[in-house]
Amino acid sequence: MTMTRRTATVAIALAAGAALGGAQFRAGAARCDITPTPPIRLSGYAARTAEAVTVRAPLEAAALALDDGAGGRLLIVTADLIAVPQGLAERIAAAAASYGLRPDQVLVNASHTHYGPVVDDTLAGMFAFTEEERARLTWYAERLASNLTALVGAAVAASRPARLGLGWGRVKFPMNRREPTPHGIRLGVNPTGPVDHAVPVLSVCGPEGGLRAVVFGCACHATTMASTFNEVDPDFPGHARRELGMRHPGVSALFVSLCAGDQNPHPRGEYALSLRYGSELADAVSAALAAGTIELTPPIRTARRTVRLPLAPWSPEELARDLAITNSDALSLARRRRAELVLAAANRGPPPRAIELPVQVIRVGDELAWVALGGEVVVDYALRLRREIALPHVIVAGYCNAVPAYLPSLRVLLEGGYEAVDSMVYYGHPAPLATNVEETVIATVREAAMSLGVPLRR
Secondary structure, eight states: OOSOSOOOOEEEESOOSSOOTTOOEEEEEEEEEOOOOSSBOBOSOTTOOSOBOOBSSOOEEEEEEEEOSSSOEEEEEEESSSOOOHHHHHHHHHHHHTTTOOGGGEEEEEOOBTTSBOOTTTTTTTOOOOHHHHHHHHHHHHHHHHHHHHHHHHHHHTOEEEEEEEEEEEOSOEEEOEEEETTEEEESOOTTSOOOOEEEEEEEEOTTOOEEEEEEEEOSOBOOSOTTOOSBOOHHHHHHHHHHHHHSTTOEEEEEEBSOTTEEESSOSOHHHHHHHHHHHHHHHHHHHHHOOEEOOSOEEEEEEEEEEEBOOOOHHHHHGGGGOOOOSHHHHHHHHHHHHHHHHHHHSSOOOEEEEEEEEEEETTTEEEEEEOSEEOTHHHHHHHHHBOSSEEEEEOSBSOOOSEEOOHHHHHHOSIIIIIHHHHTTOSSOBOTTHHHHHHHHHHHHHHHTTOOBOO
16 A cells, blocks of 8 residues: 655755845745545544545645754644644654754644545544554555655755745635524524734745745635535645645745634635635735735744643533444434543543643744644634734634644633534543633743743733
């Protein structure tokens, strides 16, 4: 079995020639194909229970290594996956350590495409597999880890003098999906709900100009097609990346998923929309580049914390009732699987009472603060942190370094609905998060930011 025929890593030197010409950083990029060979089970939709047998478009991973020449470094790794499990992120960090990078200098982000393969134990309660399906997924996970760790060295080896710029674009297709109804919140369309249409654009140019790489982001779930679409595909993030590659030959494009936990593309349901949104996102990036970017300056400073988030109270006795569920709908099956997983874990040791979430803050000069949060982060965090961080430019990303669960705000927890309650079943947790989650995460971000000298508003 092979991943695909196109498995060679492509490394891109980000500047040609030896003249520095005002370059203040060194940067190198690399990319590789991570498309699985069907048949393989795809992640993201519990209603999808058969293996995918078709690849509609390839999946890709990419890495960008940055160095300010004075000890400040950052490695960004992106991948067309539902999530990068913590174990895989740790393997990437270990590979980076062999090149002198600390764990706080490594940021791993998943595009959250719902048309990529299941990876390790992400969404543990969502699926049941046959032995053959599990074997194919295990083989893929091992090949994926090998490819992503090799990507680290390729990006570092490609490093050349470079200049960094930052600009902003906008897209219109993200829509808040938490629709109020007389019976509570459902997954739907909420035109008046909070939303984030901003597209941050980090450009990497050679010392004398000339685009060599671009990192761009969007706060929107990669769920353009319905669960009935059962083909391997990167959705709009990959289509945007491919479009940028055609417009800027030789440029490496990396997509970073932002706080998309409660944001869906609208409208959705057709593959043509995925292509359209990819083109619109590429247009936003191109417009930001054409409008001109501000130049980022050294140093690069990084901090990382792990925050423990308590779960709401629960008892094994209450959870055991789900073992008797006989309904065959996706949520009922997930509730039974969740009960089996959690009770088995509780029999081996103390019952799980909290989850751990990685929190990372990156500062680039006096211009940019980048907050990278684990989990499926709802948009409230981005909107709040932009108000509280006093640097001119603030990026807040979710799906970074580990995705143990959704990260709801207090508002979302009190409202209920999928992101607050039902999603914890699919992630295999015994209860929703406690109501102090937002303040705990924000306090951790603020502490990490202060350790880097990032100015904050009260």
